[in-house]
Amino acid sequence: MVRYLLDLPQALLGGQRGHLFAWTPVLLACGIGIYFSLTWEPPVWMLWTALLAVVFVPAQALIGPQPVLGPLVVALSLISGGFGLAGLRAHQVAGPVLHFRYYGPIEGRVVNIDRSASDAVRLTLDQVVLQDMDPARVPVRVRVSLHGGPNISPQPGMVVILTGHLGPPGGAVEPGGFDFRRHAWFLRLGAVGYTRTPVLMLEPQGSGLTVFRARMSLSARVQDQLPGETGAFAAAVMSGDRSGMAQGTLSTLRDTNLAHLLAISGLHMGLLAGFAFASLRIGLLLVPRCRHYWPVKKLAAVGALGAAAGYLALSGGNVATERAFIMVAAALTALMLDRRALSLRSVAMAALIVLVFMPEALLGPGFQMSFAATVALVAAFEQVTTAQRGHRLPGWVSAVLSVIISSAVAGAATAPVGMAHFNQASVYGLLANLVSVPVMGALVVPFGVVAVLLMPLGLEWAPLWGMGLGLDWILLVAQHVAQWEGAVRPVVAPGTGVLVIIATGGLILCLWRGWGRLAGVLPLLLGMLLWNGAARPEILISDTGTLVGVMTAQGRGLSRETGSGFIADNWLENDGFGGDQMRAAARWPGAVQSRLAEASVFGRQILHVQGKRAARQISGCEAGKIVVSSVPLSLEGDCMIFDPERLKRTGSIAFWKTENGLEMVTASDVSGDRLWHDIPKKRAVDDGALRRARIDQ
Structure with missing residues (x-):
């Protein structure tokens, strides 16, 4: 039996001889996936060391025809190389990111033209100039949606000027969701925003950008x-x-x-x-x-x-x-x-x-x-x-x-x-x-x-x-x-790792040779089973404090009928219920009046405060209460307060149902301290309670 188990890897790989090259990008992708799944940023020396491991790919030929050891060395080298490549690429595209809300003149060269989700023409600009800002701190690229007019017809390479709002790229709308900050980092987008004023031409099309102009x-x-x-x-x-x-x-x-x-x-x-x-x-x-x-x-x-x-x-x-x-x-x-x-x-x-x-x-x-x-x-x-x-x-x-x-x-x-x-x-x-x-x-x-x-x-x-x-x-x-x-x-959003499990099954079915490929059916079935049982958070809080969502028997109820539409659409889509924001607001399980929305989940009170006038109506709160505010808020009491200042550090927040009550997970918990997540180092005294708090029933 022992001898059979020792000979099994050789028997399996022996039948794949001549067909293993198709697995090389899969192994490289494994290393890349490991890098992006970390919640801490590896030092550069570690990335270079990992990348240098790729030299073992050609070197393994020197150890002779080893049917198991050779492929194993190559596999580990490719995984290590993928890890190093991803990390060094992240450092290569590094650029300044705007860390505050900017309003004023924006000058730059048009390097891309597309449309936003709101159907507005959107310009990507490089060679950016912002008023009263050190050029070393100005983003390499910014993206601006045009909601004003009348505008000139922007052309590739044209230098334009406009007056607009800019801010840092937003984080995930919920912990574990699509991370736009990471996406923007690799596009070298250091700020995004909009303008409601006309766009003016400073200089016509210059040299360069030949392909874009064509x-x-x-x-x-x-x-x-x-x-x-x-x-x-x-x-x-x-x-x-x-x-x-x-x-x-x-x-x-x-x-x-x-x-x-x-x-x-x-x-x-x-x-x-x-x-x-x-x-x-x-x-x-x-x-x-x-x-x-x-x-x-x-x-x-x-x-x-x-x-x-x-x-x-x-x-x-x-x-x-x-x-x-x-x-x-x-x-x-x-x-x-x-x-x-x-x-x-x-x-x-x-x-x-x-x-x-x-x-x-x-x-x-x-x-x-x-x-x-x-x-x-x-x-x-x-x-x-x-x-x-x-x-x-x-x-x-x-x-x-x-x-x-x-x-x-x-x-x-x-x-x-x-x-x-x-x-x-x-x-x-x-x-x-x-x-x-x-x-x-x-x-x-x-x-x-x-x-x-x-x-x-x-x-x-x-x-x-x-x-x-x-x-x-x-x-x-x-x-x-x-x-x-x-x-x-x-369709409800799958849980963490479900898509990877399904992809593993599909790759085995397609790349493996012989009847052994049928083993890929098992990961496929497992992935579908896990997806079918995917759970969703009981409570979601946006990273701006402008929207709260509570799960009900009929679907997610939202605290507002309008506003924060992008976040609302994403939450509802991830829930797998569909529908629109107004219908979801009708499912809110509590009272909404004077821009104050209240609800009760697992015996805990939730209060959403919308605007300064509503904030002035709140003077204190009791222990265990969750208060979410779209404006800075300071209250007397032991309640948990989530206002823009605290949410800037935590990002969006999700509360999950557990055996012991509600468990809180923040976007910063999931994403960690990465190059594209420049979380302010200054912490409030009570931030320890916000890292991964558990609210007991």
């Missing part, structure tokens, strides 16, 4: 020919510019699981490269001399690679597009070398390149959904190809089956990621994709390529008209499907 120029030209949402959709597909799309359209596409058609990812890159490859190959074959003397197939692959590289540049280069380009480049290079074009090795290579240069991408839904879909599709079609050996199907049957299988597999692989990040499931997403994806491949992308080629001649109107027909169809499908009853189902 993208926006292409977007403007497309939208001149195709007005409305169709033109905005076409601009997003061709240039990656979504600033023209209304939030309603984006929401409809998300509700029908068609939002991936907006992202320039594997589908678009593959269709473009395939169209360019086929067109070049056919064109060269029509010339007798080329057909007989030139390597037509390889030349077409070179041309298609150039077209894909140009598309990558115009798209803005997000994670999904970079992954897609690397995949296409690997496939076309394989064609040039007469090798197999598509395999899990090329997927692993793409993931490695992305993670090495942008380790933080691992945490984003774009990376997770993109690679989940790609790995699942490659693995599935490997099995389909094996099963079809010796059994040829008619061409049209094979094409239909390919569309159905690819849509079903990609949908199943990305569904857990989408539900975890966006808290909703599209019930009819598969059907919507089945009638939309073929149109994207047959009309939208080919006509888009022809339109770009004809733009120098001013003849792009004709192919753009054909492209518009395809996009109109997709928008029509999205609008109709979204209106079907039960088209979207809200």
Whole structure:
């Protein structure tokens, strides 16, 4: 028995020989995940030491053919390397962060244009100048939403000036939620805000930002020919510019699981490269001399690679597009070398390149959904190809089956990621994709390529008209499907680690060779079981003190009907109940009057004070009472007070139901003291009670 257990690792790994490379990005991702899960910041010497461990990857070959020791050394080295890469990247992008509320003139160069969740045009500025501030303390980049007017039409590279409000990037709306501070840190965003005054031009477009200017120029030209949402959709597909799309359209596409058609990812890159490859190959074959003397197939692959590289540049280069380009480049290079074009090795290579240069991408839904879909599709079609050996199907049957299988597999692989990040499931997403994806491949992308080629001649109107027909169809499908009853189902946020467990099961199913891959079903089932039993906090307090949420039998009740809408929407989505803020306010289990909201949970009184006038009505409070205020508050008594001053240190707060009563967890407990969480060091005397307090029944 002992001998069997000792030989088991060798037997398991022996069957995977030649297929272990696909696990390298998984191991690197494990190290990256460990770094981001810490609640303390590792010293730089530790990060460099961890990164240097990667040298053991090639060095392990020197120890000879060890079937167990060799892979183990490589695995530990990759995990260590991922840890070091993530930490050093966090230090590399470090920049000043605004630590106070600023109001005044803001000057900067436009480096990005998009839209906010409130559908306002939003500018990202660099070379920022703020009044009466030391340049060394001014953020590298700031992002400002434009709520005023009339405004100039901002252009890439234009230096603008405006009067606006700025503040530090906000933290998680609840402990363990999406951490915008961390996200902003890696974008080098040191402040975010808004303006209600016009934006003025100080200097026209200067030198630099050539690609950004080309993208926006292409977007403007497309939208001149195709007005409305169709033109905005076409601009997003061709240039990656979504600033023209209304939030309603984006929401409809998300509700029908068609939002991936907006992202320039594997589908678009593959269709473009395939169209360019086929067109070049056919064109060269029509010339007798080329057909007989030139390597037509390889030349077409070179041309298609150039077209894909140009598309990558115009798209803005997000994670999904970079992954897609690397995949296409690997496939076309394989064609040039007469090798197999598509395999899990090329997927692993793409993931490695992305993670090495942008380790933080691992945490984003774009990376997770993109690679989940790609790995699942490659693995599935490997099995389909094996099963079809010796059994040829008619061409049209094979094409239909390919569309159905690819849509079903990609949908199943990305569904857990989408539900975890966006808290909703599209019930009819598969059907919507089945009638939309073929149109994207047959009309939208080919006509888009022809339109770009004809733009120098001013003849792009004709192919753009054909492209518009395809996009109109997709928008029509999205609008109709979204209106079907039960088209979207809200999903409760999963507990900590649930998505990792599900991903582990999926990777085993896709990457492991032999019958052992069926072991991946167990983590999948475990993850689904844990997700189904996910609990939610009994009480939630926003980090500004402007909103309180209490769980009731009917769902979460909110202390306000309006205000703090972003926080309210996130809480309700994470609860898996859906609905809007006004309906949630009607569920508040207590009285609301004179901007004072009271409720009782587990025998404890909660009081939410909204504004200075309401605060003046409170003079004292008894022990055990929880008082939340949107303004600074000083009361006599032993109650727990959460006002903006204290909440600035703790972040948002959640109270969980336990056997002993209510347990408090703060956002700072979960996030810890990291580079992107510059928590003030000065503590109040009673802050010890706020670290991880337990309120007994």
